Amino acid sequence: MNNLAHSTILLVEDDPADVFRIQRAFRRANLASPLEVVMDGEKAIQYLSGQGPYQDRERYPLPTLVLLDLKLPRYSGFEVLSWLRQESDVKNLLVVVLTSSDQQIDIERAYELGANSYLAKPPEPNALVEMVQAIGLYWLTFNRRPQVQ
Helix, strand or coil: CCCHHHCCEEEECCCHHHHHHHHHHHHHCCCCCCEEEECCHHHHHHHHHCCHHHCCCCCCCCCCEEEECCCCCCCCHHHHHHHHHHCCCCCCCEEEEEECCCCHHHHHHHHHCCCCEEEECCCCHHHHHHHHHHHHHHHHHHCCCCCCC
8 A cells, every 4th residue: 555644635725714624524534644735726837836835846746646636726736637637747646636526517627628537615614624535545555546656
């Protein structure tokens, strides 16, 4: 199995309340993976491309998994996903859309743009903890992917 302690997760979420809820769910789920947070699409692209304040890959390692909200300032989650899938250095990163939208049109578009999974944020804290545990088990422990350089 993979070593979760070395699997950085990038959370791209603009709502501070949702960031807090997701961070708390990670703690309650006992996931040891470092969780980096950026709060808009522009910062997500900077982080993933190692630009701006994110040039130091020791401090800001390339994530194993990206949790991506759709409704973001500057660049939408769709724009970030489209950019990511066109960039050779990061196009194979795992991207789980984690958003409040349960609209079929959003689900279809996310998959068309290359999302690996689409999850609607549950409003109940315990359900969010269960979802985070499932994300950790499936995407970071059992799933096998090509290595990203």
